[in-house]
Every structure is written in C-alpha cells, then in structure tokens.
Amino acid sequence: MKILKYNDTVTRRKVGCVLRKLIESVLENLSTRDVFLFRVFCANCSAEYASKPLRFTKAGVTPTTQSKKIIYDAVYEQEFMAARQAAIRSTAEHMNYCPICKRLVCNQCFLICDDLDMCARCAGELQEQGSPVMTAVIDAVV
Numbered sequence: 001m002k003i004l005k006y007n008d009t010v011t012r013r014k015v016g017c018v019l020r021k022l023i024e025s026v027l028e029n030l031s032t033r034d035v036f037l038f039r040v041f042c043a044n045c046s047a048e049y050a051s052k053p054l055r056f057t058k059a060g061v062t063p064t065t066q067s068k069k070i071i072y073d074a075v076y077e078q079e080f081m082a083a084r085q086a087a088i089r090s091t092a093e094h095m096n097y098c099p100i101c102k103r104l105v106c107n108q109c110f111l112i113c114d115d116l117d118m119c120a121r122c123a124g125e126l127q128e129q130g131s132p133v134m135t136a137v138i139d140a141v142v
C-alpha cells in the first residue's frame with residue numbers, strides 16, 4: 001500500500017498569500033447546480049488535486065415561485081463563494097508556489113531546501129538539494 005508521508009517543516013514554510021493568489025488564478029470550477037467542486041493540477045507532474053465536493057443545500061429543490069427562485073439563486077451564489085474559499089484553503093495544503101519558476105506544484109514535487117524551497121525541476125537545474133514536502137513511500141508491514 002502506498003501512503004504519503006509529510007515533511008513536518010511544511011506548514012510554517014508556506015508562502016501563504018502568493019500561493020493563494022496563484023491557486024485562485026488556476027483553480028478550475030467543476031461545480032454543477034447541485035455540487036460545488038474545484039480542482040487544480042500540479043504544473044510539474046500533472047497530479048490532480050480536487051476539493052471535497054460540497055452539496056448545494058437546495059440541490060434537487062425546485063423553487064415553487066419566482067420569489068423563491070431569486071432567493072435560491074442568491075443562496076447558491078453565497079454557498080458557491082464559501083465553497084470556493086474552502087477549496088482554495090484546502091488546495092493550499094496540497095500545493096506549493098515555486099518562487100523560481102512561479103508554478104503551482106504538488107507536495108511531492110516541492111523540495112524543502114537550505115536557502116529557498118523550490119520545485120524539483122528548479123532544484124535540479126540550480127543543483128540544489130532538498131527533501132520533498134511529501135514523499136510517496138511503500139508502507140512497511142509493522
């Protein structure tokens with residue numbers, strides 16, 4: 001079984017604001033009328049990270065009057081914005097901003113280095129050493 005192991009230094013070394021802006025700019029909206037869903041891809045390995053699907057509270061409910069329709073539409077808009085913010089927050093835990101190439105990369109492609117954390121491709125080009133935020137390891141039978 002493949003498990004993912006976290007590097008403990010990750011959380012305190014995240015570049016929060018820049019990362020969130022980058023996520024916002026590339027976040028794909030896959031939401032429907034019933035479910036809110038968003039995703040991004042790692043620019044290095046193309047791994048997908050999708051947010052947890054959130055159900056619209058009025059999903060499947062048909063408004064009986066024009067007034068109700070207006071209200072439901074506003075509820076949808078509010079819940080959409082909240083779901084999008086939540087997706088950006090959770091994505092930030094799984095993705096990183098590389099300050100060298102400015103790309104969004106996943107935790108397996110992002111290295112904690114001595115001077116500056118960066119993606120694996122940049123680390124290779126700049127001959128920097130580092131350990132991934134998250135490594136795929138084969139789970140030993142304990």
Ligand SMILES: [Zn+2]
Pocket residue numbers: 042043044045046047105106107108109
């Ligand atoms: Zn990746």
Ligand SMILES: [Zn+2]
Pocket residue numbers: 098099100101102103118119120121122123
């Ligand atoms: Zn990079």
